[in-house]
Amino acid sequence: MEVPAGPADALVPVLTELIPLLRKRIPQDPAAALGRLGTPETKPDVFGLEAGRWAGVSPGESLVASRLRSLGDSVSERLLGALELTLDELAVVIPDEVAAAVPGPDATPKTFGIGMAGGQNAATVAAVRLLDQLRPGISELVVALVADLAGYEAVSSLLAAAPELTGEKELAAEHGAAHLALAVAVALPVLRRAEGPLVAGTSAAVVGVALGAVAALLSEIPMPPAYADALSEKRRAEYVLPIWASCSAEVREHRFTLAERSVVGEPDFSGNGLAVAVPGGVAVRTGIGEGRMDVSMRILDGPPDETNVDAWDEVVEISWQAERGDATLGEGSSSRSRTPPWPGGFRVRVHAIGRDGDERERYEIMLWQALPGPDVVHKRGDRLGYVVRGEPVPDIEPPPEAAYRWIDESALGDAATVTVVKGASLAEVLRGFGADPAEPESAEELSQDFGLDPWVSVLAVEGGVLAIEFNGYQGSQSSTLRPLSQAGRVASLFWNIDAMTTLSFADNGTVFASFELGCAEEIEDPEVNEALSGLDFGGYRDKLEKGLVAIERYCGYRLRQDDVRRMSEENVAYRILPRLPDLYAEARNPDGSRAFPGGGPLGVETDRLAFVPEETLRELAWRAASAVAEHTCTAEDPVIAAVLAQRRLSPEAEFLARRSQLHADREHAWLWQAIHNATNPDPLAAAINSLSAARYASGQAGEQLLEHARQVVRQ
Structure with a gap:
C-alpha cells in the first residue's frame, strides 16, 4: 500500500532510539535464519512488495500472515520470548502523523469469522490473523512503512553490519537482527495506536506483524556486501x-x-x-x-x-x-x-x-x-x-538382452515375478500356484487393496502359460516351482525394488537351480547351463533382461510388452493360497553339535538340544504345538485334535495351515507354524523351530514351556 505523507519522517527519531535497544535483545540463531531470507536458496520464486503477494500466500490471507507462517513456529515463538518482556515495559511516543495514518475502528467489518486451528499455530500467527480480521489494513501499513524507512539514510546506517564481522552466521544474524529491530520499532507505535478489543498492542501481535513485514523486506533486499565471500568460505570449510x-x-x-x-x-x-x-x-x-x-x-x-x-x-x-x-x-x-x-x-x-x-x-x-x-x-x-x-556408423549388433529393455519402463519395472510354464494349461498353472481357477477377481482391485495376500495373473501364450505376480514372489519359491514343474518345464525371475533377484529353473518336480543373479554356484543340469550360456550376470547392466533371455531359452517363449499390456487390459487375477515353507533341517557338525550355534528359543542353551535324544526332541516339538493349541483354545477343534494325535498334517490341516499365511487369516498363524515345524523329519529342527513359534504364541504357557525345555537340556 502507499504510505501516507508524514508518518515515515515522524518515525525516524523513534527508530533511532529503539533500534539499538531492540537489536541487543534478539538472539543470534533465529536472527540468522531471518537474515538468510535474501540468499538464493531461500528467496521465493515469485514475490513483490508492491504487488503485496507472493507465491505462498493463501487466498484470503494477508501478506504479513503468510510470510510469518512460512517462517515456522519455532522461529516466531523464540523471538517472541526474547522480546516480550522488553516490549511490555517499553514506553513509546506515538507521533501525531502515525496516529493519523492508522486506520480507525470504522474500517472494521461489522461481521466477520475467525478460524483457529487448535495447537498448531504460534501465538504470533494467531495474533496476526486476529488483527487482520479486527483491524484490516494495519499490517499492510507496517509493511509499507518498514520498506520505506529501510531506505532512509538515517535508518540504513543503523542497519549496517559492523565492519569487523566476517563469518557467515554472524553477518546473517546481524542482517536479520537489525532489520527485525526496525520492523518491531515501526510496529510498536502503530499497533499501540490501534486500540481495540484483543489487539491493543499486544507483544504477540507486535512481534508477529514485525516478523511478517521483515520477512517480506529481507526477501527483496540484497545481503550485506561481505556476505558472499563469507558464504563461500563457509561452504568451502563444510x-x-x-x-x-x-x-x-x-x-x-x-x-x-x-x-x-x-x-x-x-x-x-x-x-x-x-x-x-x-x-x-x-x-x-x-x-x-x-x-x-x-x-x-x-x-x-x-x-x-x-x-x-x-x-x-x-x-x-x-x-x-x-x-x-x-x-x-x-x-x-x-x-x-x-x-x-x-x-x-x-x-x-x-x-x-x-x-x-x-x-x-x-x-x-x-x-x-x-x-x-x-x-x-x-x-x-x-x-x-x-x-x-562425423565418423562412419558401424553396424552395431544389439545383444539378445536388448529385446527386453522395455521392462524398466513397464508395469513390471519396480518389482515382479515372471514365471513361464512350458506346455501347461491355465488351470494347471493356477493350481500349481495354489490358486482356484474358478475364482477370478479384478487385478486392479487387488493391486489397489495394498494387502499382503499374494495373487497372480496368467495368460495363454505360444507353447505354454505366462504367469506374472506384480510385486509378488510366490513363483520364485521351491514350494511353488515343484508342483508347477509337474505340468511342464518352468523358469521364473523375481526382482524387487531393493535390487534383490532370484532366477529359477525346474522340471518334472525338481528344482535344478535357484540363485541370485550373479551369484550362481555350479549347476549340473546341462539344459539350464545351455540357457545361461554367454550371459554375464556379474555386471550391473541389463541383469533382469539377461535373466529373461535365460527363461526364453529354457522355455521357448519370449516375454513381449504386448503380452503384459494384454494381461493388464484383461484385468483378471487369482488369489494365491501360499504353499507351506520348505522344512529345512538344522545342519549339525560331524561331532553332532549345532552348525550355527549361539541363538534360538533357549538362547545359548539351544545348542545343547543337539545332544538330546531324538525321541525327546520329538516330544518337545509336539508339546510346543499342543501348548499353542491350548493357549488359543483350538485344541478341541476336530482337525487340530487329529493332527496332534496323529502327528502329521492331513490334507484339510494343510489347507488351514496354508490359509494362515494369508494376511486376512493370520489369527492362528503361529499355531500352524508350530504344528508345521513339528512335522519336520529332522528332530532337532522340529524342536527348535516349534519352540520358537510357541514362545510367541503361548503367553505365560510359552515361558513355562521354555523352562521345561531348559530343564531337559540340563539333565
Missing part, C-alpha cells in the same frame, strides 16, 4: 568429499550443462561426441532434444580406482577449469549436486547410456580436482556418438 547425488538436469537443444553460469553459444561436440568444456562449465550431448534427464553425480577426492565401461555405451574424460566453483546442473539442483565451491582444474568423466533411444537414457558424471590433460575416450558404443564425431 564441503566434505566424496559426495554422491542422484538428480536430474534440464535438456535443451540436445544438451545439458554442469555450469557455474549461463552457457551461451553452440558447444562443439565433434571431438569425442559426448562432452566438452565450455566457458562457465561442461556441456553434455544428449539423445533427446528437450526434457529432464536422470544424472548421477560423484564428486571425488581423487581419481576413481577403476574405469567402469561395461554398464555404459559411451565414456569420455575431459579437463575443465572452474572459474569460481559451485557449478550445478541447473535450477532446482540440490546442494549435494554442486561441484566444489572453489576455482581450479578438474577432470570430468562422463558416462552415457541410451542415447540411441533403445533404452532409458541416463548419465553419470564423476569429477575430481586434477591438472589439465588431454581428452580420453574410454568407450565408444552408440550410433549417435559416431554421427556427432
